[in-house]
Amino acid sequence: MDCKQIYEDKMESRGIKPTAVRVLVLKTLMSADNAMSMTDIENVLPTLEKSSVFRALNLFLEHKLVHSIDDGTGALKYAVCSDNCECTLEKEHIHFYCNKCGKTFCFIGLHIPVTVLPKGFVSSSANFVFKGVCSNCNK
Amino acid sequence: MDCKQIYEDKMESRGIKPTAVRVLVLKTLMSADNAMSMTDIENVLPTLEKSSVFRALNLFLEHKLVHSIDDGTGALKYAVCSDNCECTLEKEHIHFYCNKCGKTFCFIGLHIPVTVLPKGFVSSSANFVFKGVCSNCNK
DNA sequence: CTTATAGTGCAACCAAGTTGCAAATATGAG
DNA sequence: CTCATATTTGCAACTTGGTTGCACTATAAG
Helix, strand or coil, X not given: CCCCHXXXXXXXXXXXXXXXXXXXXXHHHHHCCCEEEHHHHHHHCCCCCHHHHHHHHHHHHHCCCEEEECCXXXXXEEEECCCCCCCCCCCCEEEEEECCCCCEEEEEXXXXXXXXXXXXXXXXXXXXXXXXXXXXXXX | XXXXXXXXXXXXXXXXXXXXXXXXXXXXXXXXXXXXXXXXHHHHCCCCCHHHHHHHHHHHHHCCCEEEECCCCCCCEEEECXXXXXXXXXXXXXXXXXXXXXXXXXXXXXXXXXXXXXXXXXEEEEEEEEEEECCCXXX
């Protein structure tokens, strides 16, 4: 069964009104095993308008339901945050972009390492992505 | 004095023929204390064509005379590599993007930390950027 | 039911990056 | 030096990702 309740709950726990478009976008993101770009989502959901997906994703970002990863492909990718994640620097994780299949993965266990920055520099967020070949393409 | 010899030498040591355009682009990059985007360079050198700058930068990249940083602003930034750098993962460094002034800095002393990746994942390069406020904007 | 509010689709737009092509410049053999 | 060849450059056109204004639709409250 295709219980959309869980998507609605997830949104409501973040203070987002679950509309039809948003349920579809969230469902798509949650059913993927890797981060997706706006175009990826549009391809899975061709009935939706680019701008609607865009607005849904930005709303999700603001409410920290998803986080975005800049993997260097030119298109931002999006992945669902873990429950209760507040996207603080300590909670952020490292990502991995596969040069072969083009997929981007969240390494939720690998946090941004604590780093001593030069005097005067204060960081509040990070975008750390390794590039190489993923486990699937290495077979 | 404005000795272009050093730029030519730098290019030749990387096997690049030093043309007028290339000398200008390299000089601009080397005289900045932060990484520059294509648009930044065009603004400093308004006589040059966008595509010429583009091609010079790509040539520099291929020959590892410069490296590029994706700081999440939507425009790639470029910075000159240290001499003899071969841009291997071990030699790459962390970058810092200032949310206030928009500048991106190389932390050449801060290397990509050695990281144990999930089984099967093999990385060959990385793009690590911290975001926050730089020492200059923190005054 | 009526009205205010929020959400959506569409079209137009912008910025960054990229390409094809022709003019200009540099190179090199004779 | 001269001509043929190869390289570089400038220009214009185009692609893609992202973004916005606006009118239409759906929803929610009174």
